Structure formats: structure tokens, C-alpha cells
Amino acid sequence: MMCMKAIIADDEIWVCKLIEKLIDWDKLGIKIVAEVDNGIDAYNAILNEKPYIVITDIRMPGIDGLELIKKVRESGIETNFIIISGHKQFEYAQNAVRYGVEDYLLKPINKEELLNILIKLRDRYFINNKKLEEEMMIRKQLTYNIGRIRKQFLYNILLxxxxxxxxxxxxxxxxxxxxxxxxxxxxxxxxxxxxxxxxxxxxxxxxxxxxxxxxxxxxxxxxxxxxxxxxxxxxxxxxxxxxxxxxxxxxxxxxxxxxxxxxxxxxxxxxxxxxxxxxxxxxxxxxxxxxxxxxxxxxxxxxxxxxxxxxxxNFNLGCVNISELLTVEKEISFTNYIESFDKKGIETWINDFFNSVRFKIEEDPLIIFKGYNKIIEIFFDTMKKTDFQYEDYIKEKIYKK
The missing domain is CATH 3.30.70.270 (Reverse transcriptase/Diguanylate cyclase domain)
Structure with missing residues (x-):
């Protein structure tokens, strides 16, 4: 069970001890993390512990209960206050409603009334946490879906x-x-x-x-x-x-x-x-x-x-046209070597061609890939015109390997 923190503040420390003994806090899932007898210590304890529940008297030295509530609200800490008040301070305690205080008890403290308030706050705590968990799951799923949608934009471009x-x-x-x-x-x-x-x-x-x-x-x-x-x-x-x-x-x-x-x-x-x-x-x-x-x-x-x-x-990608290096005459000579199955001629032609390509790489690095693609295209287009079953030959070589 998740443990809720509680702080008790009263200028009479025996009242703090009495409240502690009135309730089976463990059964409620509540842990008392501090008992203090003045408003300043109460405020510092709240800042340090950030409790879910604070039970505080109205009249305390240092700063009173109402000022304590005001300062805590201004700090942004979300805490449920239970006001303890004598009959003479009842109207004064009602002013705490302005700061979102819902619960107050009159002295002497009635165990059943205090227990009912604590049960109500405990149930609210678990309901809110359950809602928060559900919201987090929904938000997580939405974030995941949004992430997929955004990434799809990139995939669409790349494909x-x-x-x-x-x-x-x-x-x-x-x-x-x-x-x-x-x-x-x-x-x-x-x-x-x-x-x-x-x-x-x-x-x-x-x-x-x-x-x-x-x-x-x-x-x-x-x-x-x-x-x-x-x-x-x-x-x-x-x-x-x-x-x-x-x-x-x-x-x-x-x-x-x-x-x-x-x-x-x-x-x-x-x-x-x-x-x-x-x-x-x-x-x-x-x-x-x-x-x-x-x-x-x-x-x-x-x-x-x-x-x-x-x-x-820093580059002028695509600025060099492959036709500048691979002229019609060169393409015809390469085709002739392929058609006559002149292995030596093919190797020499390819070496000479890429030697000329190297001088253009600094100007346009893509030219090397254009050259490779063009040579492969010429080779297979030419082989298709021959009777040589090059596809079966290639498969045979691959399978043997």
C-alpha cells in the first residue's frame, strides 16, 4: 500500500500525542512524519516532507494556523489541511475556507469525526492516484502514437x-x-x-x-x-x-x-x-x-x-554529366569488348575509364557511382543481346561458391 505522509501541529505537544494515539494510522496507510508545537517548525516540516495531510491548530506561536495555510498555498505545495479549533476560534477557522480548507474539528477532538475525515482523504488520494495512473497511460499511448505519426513523415520522404x-x-x-x-x-x-x-x-x-x-x-x-x-x-x-x-x-x-x-x-x-x-x-x-x-x-x-x-x-553534387566522360565512342568500344567476350579488353577499358573519373571526384563525388551504374547498365544490356546465358552462368558460379 502506498504511504501518505501526515504532520500534526499544535502549541500543546500533548495534543499532538493524543491525536497520534486516537487513530490506527498504519491501517489507513498514513505515516506521521512530524509533530511540532509552533507554526514556523510546521511550515519548515511541510516544505521538507510535502505531506498529503496536515492537522493544525489555529492558535500557535511563531505563525498561526491561518497564516501557515496561506504560506503553504503560496509555496505551491498541495496539502490537505484539517483545522483544529476551540469554540471561540470557530469563525476564525472558517476563514481558512478561502484557502481551500474543507475540514475542521472542534476541541475536544472526536475520534470518529477525525477518522471519517481521514478515510475520506485516503479514498480521495487513491482515486486521484488511480486517475493519474490512467491519465499517464493514456498520455504515454498518445505520445507513442504521435511519435509514430511524426516518424511516418520521414519514412514517406525516404521511400x-x-x-x-x-x-x-x-x-x-x-x-x-x-x-x-x-x-x-x-x-x-x-x-x-x-x-x-x-x-x-x-x-x-x-x-x-x-x-x-x-x-x-x-x-x-x-x-x-x-x-x-x-x-x-x-x-x-x-x-x-x-x-x-x-x-x-x-x-x-x-x-x-x-x-x-x-x-x-x-x-x-x-x-x-x-x-x-x-x-x-x-x-x-x-x-x-x-x-x-x-x-x-x-x-x-x-x-x-x-x-x-x-x-x-561544400560540394557541387551532380554537376558532372557522365556523358562528358563516357562518350558514344567509348561506349561502343566497351560494347564491342563485351560482345566478343574479350576479358582483357574489358578490364583495360574499365581501368582506363575510372582513371579518367578519378580526376572529377573532387568536383563531384557522385560521378564515381554514376560511372559504376552506367557500366553495369551497359554490360547487362549488351549481354541480353547475346546468346550467352549469363544469368545461369552467374547463378552457377554463386552456387558453386
Whole structure:
């Protein structure tokens, strides 16, 4: 049973002892934590113990019972007062009603009257606590559901990266429970890579990524107008909305986030960190573009390096057209090597091609991936035109392996 605290205050200490002996406090689930004989000690005891019940006399040295009630109410402590009064102070005691006092007893104290008041307060205590528990459960469920709805907004963007269905901030706020406002929007992605190809349990890796989400939110929640994070495809994906005046401050916070995450990962020992900042947007409709630029940088860590921060504003992603490097003549020569099954020619052509691509990586890191994708596309398109059953060949090699 939960224990309710009680304090008894009377200028005659024997009255406190009498009240203590009148009631089986343990049976009611009430514990007397202090008995005092003056108003000042009563006030200090209430501040320290924050009792559920205070039984107090009206007339006490230091400060009287009415002043005590007033000071406690002003302090914000929620306590149920039971006033003890002689006949001469009865009208005076009624003034305590102004401070929310419902119960008073006339001296000499009647055991049954006191017991009935205590039972009433005890029952109210448990009813209120039950309601509070129910409210907390409902609030917890609502918070969970709201969190899922907010995260769904990110999933929708990531699964259809170039589209935000509605660019009206108010509609998005209402539908997804965000608090977006006019200002800056940005996507950020954190990627952890295993050291030395360590065999890491997937559940453990998810725990790490969820912790990273917490670190990001902890650093940004007081600065951003709104922020949401998700653990998506072994990456921490974030969207931020902040006012333009805090743009310079954000750079300092980003640095702190990187340091905090690095410190956390160093304890874990198994991971490297790459943190990519997408292009800053002035309109919510460009959140997908910001996230895409961050995703592109994360993919480019293969050539740009890991264990560092990458900022999309420092690169001109997508500026180099693959056709500048892969001319029609080069594509035809590559196709001829494939059709004639010239393994040496294919290898030489690919090496020469990527040697030319390397000179463009600093200008546009994405060119390396465009090159890979284009070569694979040409290879399989060409093989489909031959009689060679390359699909069966590949399967056979895989199964043998």
C-alpha cells in the first residue's frame, strides 16, 4: 500500500500525542512524519516532507494556523489541511475556507469525526492516484502514437525521396503533429561503419543507433523549432527546422553533436562515424532535396573518407554529366569488348575509364557511382543481346561458391 505522509501541529505537544494515539494510522496507510508545537517548525516540516495531510491548530506561536495555510498555498505545495479549533476560534477557522480548507474539528477532538475525515482523504488520494495512473497511460499511448505519426513523415520522404505531398506547413503540422514554422529546413544523416568488419549483433547495432537519435535530439531540441529522428536502413536520419537567426549557432551545435557521438562510440569501440549535412532549404518542400544531398554524401564516404563530417554546401553534387566522360565512342568500344567476350579488353577499358573519373571526384563525388551504374547498365544490356546465358552462368558460379 502506498504511504501518505501526515504532520500534526499544535502549541500543546500533548495534543499532538493524543491525536497520534486516537487513530490506527498504519491501517489507513498514513505515516506521521512530524509533530511540532509552533507554526514556523510546521511550515519548515511541510516544505521538507510535502505531506498529503496536515492537522493544525489555529492558535500557535511563531505563525498561526491561518497564516501557515496561506504560506503553504503560496509555496505551491498541495496539502490537505484539517483545522483544529476551540469554540471561540470557530469563525476564525472558517476563514481558512478561502484557502481551500474543507475540514475542521472542534476541541475536544472526536475520534470518529477525525477518522471519517481521514478515510475520506485516503479514498480521495487513491482515486486521484488511480486517475493519474490512467491519465499517464493514456498520455504515454498518445505520445507513442504521435511519435509514430511524426516518424511516418520521414519514412514517406525516404521511400519517395523527391516528393512532399503537401507544402502547406499548417497542414503538415496538423496531420503529422509537427511544430514547423517559417525558417530553415535541413536533413542530417549519421552513419556508423564497423571497424575491421567486426561481427556485430543487429540488436546491439540498433541500440547504438537509437542512442545516437537521443544524443542528436538532446543537443537540438531547445534550439530547433522542431526536430525528428528515425533509425532507417542502419542510418540515423534527422530533419530540422530552425529560425534563420540561429544559423551560426547550429554549426557549433553540429560540432558538439559529432564530438558527443564520437565519445559515445569510442566507449563501444566497434564503430566509425560519418555525419552528413544536407543542403539548407528555405521552404519545407525542399526537405526531400536536403535529405537526398545528405544521403548522397553518406554514399560518397567510400571516396571522401569516413570518421568525419561532410557538408553538402561544400560540394557541387551532380554537376558532372557522365556523358562528358563516357562518350558514344567509348561506349561502343566497351560494347564491342563485351560482345566478343574479350576479358582483357574489358578490364583495360574499365581501368582506363575510372582513371579518367578519378580526376572529377573532387568536383563531384557522385560521378564515381554514376560511372559504376552506367557500366553495369551497359554490360547487362549488351549481354541480353547475346546468346550467352549469363544469368545461369552467374547463378552457377554463386552456387558453386
Amino acid at each position: 519517395n525521396i523527391n516528393n512532399v505531398e503537401d507544402t502547406d506547413i499548417n497542414k503538415i503540422n496538423n496531420e503529422y503533429n509537427f511544430n514547423f514554422k517559417s525558417g530553415k529546413f535541413q536533413g542530417i544523416i549519421l552513419k556508423v561503419d564497423k571497424k575491421n568488419n567486426e561481427d556485430i549483433n543487429e540488436n546491439y547495432e540498433n541500440i547504438i543507433l537509437n542512442k545516437l537519435c537521443e544524443i542528436v535530439k538532446k543537443n537540438l531540441k531547445e534550439i530547433c523549432q522542431d526536430i525528428e529522428t528515425i533509425n532507417f536502413n542502419k542510418r540515423v536520419v534527422c530533419i530540422l527546422n530552425y529560425c534563420e537567426e540561429k544559423s551560426n549557432l547550429m554549426k557549433k551545435i553540429y560540432k558538439k553533436i559529432f564530438e558527443d557521438v564520437k565519445n559515445y562510440l569510442e566507449i563501444q569501440e566497434y564503430f566509425y562515424l560519418t555525419m552528413a549535412f544536407g543542403l539548407v532549404a528555405d521552404n519545407i518542400k525542399f526537405i526531400p532535396d536536403s535529405l537526398k544531398s545528405a544521403l548522397d554524401l553518406i554514399n560518397c564516404r567510400v571516396v571522401l573518407g569516413i570518421d568525419k563530417t561532410l557538408d553538402a554546401s
